[in-house]
Amino acid sequence: MPMTDSWQTAEIPGPKKASLIIKPDIADALISRAKRPIMIVGHGIIEYEVEGKPLIDCLIALSRKAKIPVVVSASTNKEFLSRGFEPAAIMSAVEISSRLTDPEWKGLDGKESYDLAIFVGLPYSMQWTILSGLKHFAPGVKTMTFDCVYHPNASWSFPNSTIKDWAANLKGIVENLED
Amino acid sequence: MPMTDSWQTAEIPGPKKASLIIKPDIADALISRAKRPIMIVGHGIIEYEVEGKPLIDCLIALSRKAKIPVVVSASTNKEFLSRGFEPAAIMSAVEISSRLTDPEWKGLDGKESYDLAIFVGLPYSMQWTILSGLKHFAPGVKTMTFDCVYHPNASWSFPNSTIKDWAANLKGIVENLED
Amino acid sequence: MSRKSVNFTIKEINSDLAQFRDLNITIGSITRERWEEPMGPTPYPSLTTLRSWDQRLLSRYKPFYMPFCDLCCLCTYGKCDLTGTKKGACGISMPAQQSRTVLIAACIGAATHISHSRDLLNHVIATSGRDCPINVGGTSVEVEAPITRLVCGVKPETLGDLEPVLDYCENQLTQLLAVTHTGQEGNHLDFESKVFHAGMIDHVGMEVADIAQVSALGFPKADPEAPLCDLGLGTVDTKKPVILVIGHNVPPATAIIDHLKETGLFPEVEVTGICCTALDVTRYSPRAKIVGPISWQLRYIRSGVPDVIVIDEQCVRTDTLTEAARIHAPLIATSEKNCLGLPDMTDETVDAIVAGFVSGKVTGALILDPEKVGEVAVATAMAVAPKRKKHSVLPTKHQLGEWAKKCTQCMLCRRACPNDLPIAQAIRLAASGNLSGLDELYDDCLGCGRCESACKQKIPIHSLIVAAADKKTREETYCLRSGRGAIQDLEIRKVGGPIVLGEIPGIVAFVGCANYPKGSREVAEMCMEFARRRYIVCTSGCSAMSAGMYRDEEGKTAYERYSGAFEAGGIVNVGSCVANSHIAGAAIKIASIFAKRPLRGNYEEIADYVYNRVGAVGVAWGAMSQKAASIAAGFWRLGIPVVVGPHGTKYRRMLLGRADKDADWFVYDARTGEKVYGGPVPEHLFFAAETKEEAMVMVAKLTMRPNDTSRGRANKLANYIDLHKRLVGGIPQDVYRLVRTHADIPLTMKDECLLHLSGHDWKESPIPDPTLLPRMVHQKRGD
Amino acid sequence: MSRKSVNFTIKEINSDLAQFRDLNITIGSITRERWEEPMGPTPYPSLTTLRSWDQRLLSRYKPFYMPFCDLCCLCTYGKCDLTGTKKGACGISMPAQQSRTVLIAACIGAATHISHSRDLLNHVIATSGRDCPINVGGTSVEVEAPITRLVCGVKPETLGDLEPVLDYCENQLTQLLAVTHTGQEGNHLDFESKVFHAGMIDHVGMEVADIAQVSALGFPKADPEAPLCDLGLGTVDTKKPVILVIGHNVPPATAIIDHLKETGLFPEVEVTGICCTALDVTRYSPRAKIVGPISWQLRYIRSGVPDVIVIDEQCVRTDTLTEAARIHAPLIATSEKNCLGLPDMTDETVDAIVAGFVSGKVTGALILDPEKVGEVAVATAMAVAPKRKKHSVLPTKHQLGEWAKKCTQCMLCRRACPNDLPIAQAIRLAASGNLSGLDELYDDCLGCGRCESACKQKIPIHSLIVAAADKKTREETYCLRSGRGAIQDLEIRKVGGPIVLGEIPGIVAFVGCANYPKGSREVAEMCMEFARRRYIVCTSGCSAMSAGMYRDEEGKTAYERYSGAFEAGGIVNVGSCVANSHIAGAAIKIASIFAKRPLRGNYEEIADYVYNRVGAVGVAWGAMSQKAASIAAGFWRLGIPVVVGPHGTKYRRMLLGRADKDADWFVYDARTGEKVYGGPVPEHLFFAAETKEEAMVMVAKLTMRPNDTSRGRANKLANYIDLHKRLVGGIPQDVYRLVRTHADIPLTMKDECLLHLSGHDWKESPIPDPTLLPRMVHQKRGD
């Protein structure tokens, strides 16, 4: 399937569409450049594996390395807790996203606004609409998705990828970060 | 501007989009392969020039070489007549297009249905909507545009091009045809 | 009169006459029956009552759908991809989806007129009383409400009589909108039939609105000599305090006039208007001035001339508050339908509101009482005008050049422009000091502002265009005959014969919005051309303004050159958009008054008459809105074709006949009952023309009707052929389809026509007494 | 009763009593005034009457817009790109465009109910008379129409009294739809206020519909012990002729039952239904059977079981005609709103129609007379059943494998599936003979058929899924308590205290459509969980079916396990979608009957009460339709939060509170007039949950109200914390915001709560007597 069509065929995006993360270093550069990143993790991540390891481990590693606070929605929290990882907040996707559109909001810690929000694992059409909300109404926040499908409403997204390519890419992102 | 965005920014097309005519030989192959092509010419062609010669001359040459009947809409007829070229029909764009969606229609000469319709020179949004009508309701007719802008609802379209690239391309199409 | 039954109980009445206890009166239906005409077959038709009539029309004029989007996004199953033969999650297919979308648009359009009509009726009932008689033309107009009589089968005599008519409209509108719900109607032709129904009730709603305001507000009453009034930016006296009214619902504007008159301030203050409120306020007082159609909103406000802006409903730019604030002009919103987030100050005192405006603390207010609006607007205008000093936000020549230099030639402006105008090119010129490009753009620019939104350099492009064309704006000094309202019965009697016989080649109505492909001027040119050719030309709405915005060689506008009578060569401005009903009404009255067809609740028969015999065509050259969609549909159901400009393809489908399919064009001959070929006339019901030239030729063709006498057909053909030769070149290729007998051939074109016919295996065919209704056979009335 | 004035003239009356000539009676307004309660401030509110109440709510719950499309395509200026801060050609911005789109949806939803209500009312008036008394619960229900009383300020006593109520709804609907016209309202919050208004009149329309049908058709009258009836594909006796009814308007279905009874054929024929007509036909006769919600339409028809399909309006797949033809089942359309292009056979004889069906010459007919539908459907079912032999189009196991082998694994099916189901994977398995993948899909599949449209190999994917799950379909033998209608006044009296005090932790209503993210079962699981926790659980519409489609460990469905009373731990199926009005009605009655707040035309005060005191929450887990949008809006205006599933983000915006902003949560203390912190409760008004778990935890939280007593708050907190611990893990992070005093802390969770509080700088705060209305200060009634 074309790399930059919406994963759901009919979710045709408007004129403004996500740039592609083709190589890990693009994502790494974007993450490093961000002053205040945040990661929002939906329940969809539970079923995915990155080269034999559950995706969640990869996200935890990323969060630790890049010091990115993680917001989990309801059903994902336990998975994190069971791995000894304490998410920064348990919050629904619409709640955290709505806060991100408020330029006055100083973040979970009350310090400063976020400038990068990484989304992964929400149901496709829910993530599509939420990213649309941010695209239009959170001009100060860039968004990135880590799903293996194209999310046109993000600022940066993976293309529609095979699981293998995607996993390699994600792994690369985490590994390179240390450099 | 991106080659395959709609020329009018907001005319976002659906999942099915035109393939690109990048080189003259693509168009030539398509035209040669067509059993019954037809060309529909709108009034917009009058202002364009292909390498110094009016676009209309180029279209007349094409029509003669490839034996493609030309349907002109109202305001273009005189230009053709003044060049000693008799269009196959004077007909509005919506009339000829609506006929093309009728699989029973045997063409202007009553012989056989057309299988390729080349559009050029209608106002962008009018051509956009008409091509949409054909995309959905004339499965037996492939459509091609000769405008210098991308028309996603055609089967094949030029990309958004500079006048120079476009003119070279068009000229190539006509010249190569003889080969 | 009411369609509802009433049951009430009166415990006790004591009067001089009698004493009742426990009187219980049940009345099935209260009708004040003073109308002797027997009831026709279809009073108050429901969704399917006229379905078979619609099916007849739709089998000739099959919809050609041009999806404006490949998707449906109406419910949370979606979006659904409907490309080609794909179906949505509710099972719907693309033709049904397109027609459903059209139905939604038509419902929005009809709702807009009907709700406006209700607001207006409530207002005039409050001011003039429920018993105020309906008077649209004194004794010159017996058939006061042809559409209402036809559709509802009632004959309203007072304002109060109009209320149940609107009840009916609201009821049907609700039914129609329900049809668009996910998982309901699935057939595109049934959707289209319902679109026609929406159009029909829209016309009822419009008629009610206009006859209510004409009756109660003293507008010109079917007056062919309604006064001329000023039109154009250049007519505004900018030295005075200026009030700008925008919208469609005139009571706040008339209250302003009233208050100015009461206070004697009228000579000191300019009342200027845009859109239909402008048209209607000049019907109230011809001293008000019309600035222009909807496309003039941005340019006029930015010029800084208006000191106070009063908006009501419909066709008001949604960013008026922002634009008004930029020129420091207070904004008064006056409609529940258009509140713009403003504080509701209806209950505050005039002084307090004005003080808020003058201090600048309040930039806008919602005032839901027209009289208070009148007082506030006047007082505010007087007070702020000296302070504002006509604060404009248009750039100076110097600023203009500075802006132009920021341009990166990215083309985003052009790609955002509905008319694909060469903006970037003009800006490049301007950067080098040459404003001619921008000045040229002014004529074609719709004033939509989309280019500005698109420009990443934040160049105020539209302002640049307007500033570059300042000489033109100053020279916009035109005039317009204010809306006359209905057509007199006598006029109908006079032209009925010539129209039906074809001696008057047709009625051409230029109506609707200003989304023109090439500016206003084309409308004026078309109007003049058809008037010169002795068609009856009608105008309304924004098109009525555009028709006046051009001077011929002698410096005359269309309204000065031609008469305002409903006669050959007249240019008849009926009024605002709701006055469109008088155009449909005139066609109906030809059937009813001239041809004496029974009118009451007799929709099909009258539509059959109009369709087969009355050569009327609507032209909505800049049709933009949902209202235009419903108005057009109301004409279609009556069998009147509508031509739109190229943007009209965005209405998602055409209704096109197939002249090449003889089988489609059979009619019944009412004399014999035989099915006979009636010819491909009118060829289309809804047609988008690419250019003005194409439109004019098509209009001439679409006035033909199967009933044309040979003399009439020859006249129509002569116009058609002549226009074709001039504008397209050569004799039209389909003349042989339109000539039925030798006598149809225009005398002056005999040779070329015969030559043409000889090339087409042409044979004479008889002229039928045409009808699409089997039941009309042998039933000709008046025999 | 009527809002309209009546003026009529009687030329002459001769009676035994007296003789009148030229009697002229003018009556300003006819009201049969038997209601002693004085009129409240806002009877028959217009578009802006309740605007300030809406503004209060909307300032707390600011819309978070998630544009479902970056464009607007409403008029021919468009499409306009509204990305970010760009404006359309009419000046509109993205927030306004999104809210306008929501308003269109809400208008479509409200129109659907109101027009259905009108059709139903016309029908029952025709059969039972205008004077037929309204009876929704005999003496158990004094407040027969709480919403109508509240909104309109009238007390309907007969069916005829309901007509002016619908007049009002139709009028307001027309006004509201007009607001969406191009170039009118420009402020997103004003659009949202109008969405609330649409929701409110939708609730009026729904109430009228349900009380009309309950009164006239003998449905259960507020009966907690309404009979249980069969539910599920497996309950249909496929050996009998089977009639399938689909839709929302029950008269054709009741006519079928009547005719079966009259002819004694009822035992021989199965009457089965899908969607709300199914729910309502079981209220008429519990021997009818419910097949399932909207998502069962394709699978049931394709199974070949129905012999005749009768559709009415709403929620009928638009491709039913095609699907019916595939199994050779004649289709009868019965609604003007849903004609499917079928020939209108209303005026033909029953025999002729049946003969056409039986011969196969006619595959479908439009019959607009319910009684004739009854006769035709029965006769046709009897006649065609033996011929059809339950012709199914589901593939055999062998065919299934052959189809699966054609799959190219292109993924287009999955990319078309609203639930992103792993279809291609399942098909690959099936190609190798393993059907388990397809069988698993069955549970989550919405039955939308989009995968089939998308497949270039033309694999009938949905049929494959259903065929693979044939064992499951045979085992679908559940039951459902048929819709009881209203809640008794006595029940309200009993639970009013416990609810307002918080002893009953809340009312949770599972309503609406079946666009579930993971199939039906989650609804049943949620219902059971909340019933077990002693909430009052209400169900309606498709959700009422889903609630019954699951058996617990003991093999019991929710309706068998729990009582049907409006009490703690009850599972109360009110009925079809229009019966949702009884859920809102119950909340209103708590304010009116239990708290004795004046009801009549007193919207704000009652909404203020419900919002601050009645812990009700709606869950529309599969909300799909425009009706769901308007129903939700009706709840919001009353201050009742609604939770939807993940697809709910496609409604284009959420209404979310900001618990972190203390300033947002101030209320007036009615005792003192002081502005005091009331806590972030209820935190949201419209919320889309990602998963069932998230929804349940949120529901528990959203039942909290500022008025909760400590005992009540402790009870609610206990449920919230417990659910959070079980489903999410750990104590919720916001408990400190919800505990006001030490007494609020649930006893069994004392230690962990104190630990949590100590980490959050928590201080005790007083419990106010909360109101958002300044005028309610010092005005407490009943003191």
Ligand code: SF4
């Ligand atoms: S129909 Fe209009 S709003 Fe919907 S997806 Fe298409 S362009 Fe967007």
Ligand code: SF4
């Ligand atoms: S209405 Fe039908 S086609 Fe449109 S989104 Fe909903 S399911 Fe899809």
Ligand code: SF4
């Ligand atoms: S959008 Fe602005 S910068 Fe780009 S070409 Fe137009 S005026 Fe120049």
Ligand code: SF4
């Ligand atoms: S304001 Fe004029 S130039 Fe600009 S986009 Fe609109 S029509 Fe084009």
Ligand code: SF4
């Ligand atoms: S309604 Fe406004 S935003 Fe929508 S297409 Fe028309 S002009 Fe553009």
Ligand code: SF4
């Ligand atoms: S769309 Fe058809 S061919 Fe493609 S993966 Fe799905 S079932 Fe296979």
Ligand code: SF4
């Ligand atoms: S029918 Fe079922 S599997 Fe197919 S697209 Fe719809 S929900 Fe998905």
Ligand code: SF4
């Ligand atoms: S709950 Fe929704 S899908 Fe079900 S019948 Fe009602 S409106 Fe239709």
